[in-house]
Amino acid sequence: KQEVTQIPAALSVPEGENLVLNCSFTDSAIYNLQWFRQDPGKGLTSLLLIQSSQREQTSGRLNASLDKSSGRSTLYIAASQPGDSATYLCAVYRGAQKLVFGQGTRLTINP
Amino acid sequence: DAGITQSPRHKVTETGTPVTLRCHQTENHRYMYWYRQDPGHGLRLIHYSYGVKDTDKGEVSDGYSVSRSKTEDFLLTLESATSSQTSVYFCAIRTGPDSPLHFGNGTRLTVT
DSSP states (O other): OOOEEOSOSEEEEETTOOEEEEEEESOSOOSEEEEEEEOTTSOEEEEEEEETTOSEEEETTEEEEEETTTTEEEEEEOSOOGGGOEEEEEEEEETTTEEEEOOOEEEEEEO | OOSEEEEOSEEEEOTTOOEEEEEEESSOOSEEEEEEEETTTEEEEEEEEEETTEEEEOTTOTTEEEEEEETTEEEEEESSOOGGGOEEEEEEEESSTTSOOEEOOOEEEEEO
């Protein structure tokens, strides 16, 4: 059974810092991996999708990497801003249709 | 905004009553999904659809049914609501198996 873990559960950093969020999974035979952010009371916003054949994806200040052999993905946020405050979730695709979500990391960026 | 509208946004209902939640998309995406989000459990898949009248069960499908008679609409029905179905329900869509998943803003359902 695939399990997805995100540590830490919460993180608070001052504005301007570069930071890394971690996601680990128990079964390396994954299809794809996707990172989302969720603001309070809102749905999930897709940030990056990494296909199983890829090692990383970049979008603006965000960079996500994938290492299937070690069962890890990281989300790097450069020059953090207060607007980056949200809960960040990673999700691993078990096959093409079924995602397994981590519990998320609640990120607070302090001005 | 991924062109997904969920209705209603909030609903309070009594135990034993039927409830239908609607997901409407304007993107003409083939795949549609229903998830529920609960503290301590995260997001869990209820049902999904890979085309009109083609649906399949997710990991927490007991007590739920779905229908998709048109590409743009995916309905989730609780035949007889129970308190354990109090949750936030999210609809999601995507174009194909290698495309990203996009979520709606959710429906908060309370069963009293």
